Amino acid sequence: MARAEVLRGVSWLLGTVREVREETAQARTLVLDVPGWPGHRAGQHVDVRLTAADGYTAVRSYSVASAAGADVELTVVEVDGGEVSPYLVRSLAVGTVLELRGPLGGWFVWHPDGGQPVQLVAGxxxxxxxxxxxxxxERLRDSTPMRLLYSVRDPDAALYTAELERLGRAAAGPQVRCFWTRRPPTGAPRRARLGAADLAAATWEPALVPTVFVCGPTGFVEAVTGLLVGLGHEPGRIRTERFGGGGEP
Incomplete structure (x- = not known):
């Protein structure tokens, strides 16, 4: 179904920024109060529309970072030369009202479905x-076996560091592995790019038939997906979400 057809039934809502959390020097999370919000599923996104005084509008899509059933949280990373992200990261103040359309997306979503292993791969x-x-x-106290493989250039660019460490240490928590592609923390190895051996060592084996979610720049997603299929994962069980930019695994 074309995106335009999907959007016809989705109304624009007004969301007020209740809280701003700094994640990194180039990223922040916006916590929004959105009257009339219908609820979202994990993995969905929203469109954000900004309108200038002269009537010019810009629309950008951002993934919802919060758990299903929780308040709307959007984590925005500043894009050099961007029209929208620099404002959201550098200038947006608590109390600002934003236009939102969503939640959007029905394929790249997860909800507990009986304990089938889940593999998450992020760039x-x-x-x-x-x-x-x-x-x-965590919110649902679900026991689905889940692993995250997070490829990021250096600790300064990593999102949710403390929370991921906490989740990974929990007795029944997910397994969290970080691969550093440029400047690793002291004592950690550097990987110029993820290879088949790295994926084989850090992800569920294909025989367990996991559902795999891969998200990142287009080049990263395409490369990782190809490697996973080469390792024996079923293509139909790999769900992908990508955004602009080349990127490497």
Missing amino acids: GSGVVPLMAMLRTR
């Missing part, structure tokens, strides 16, 4: 919708 800010899945699992 950079592609961790945002996967974080919603991890948070949903």
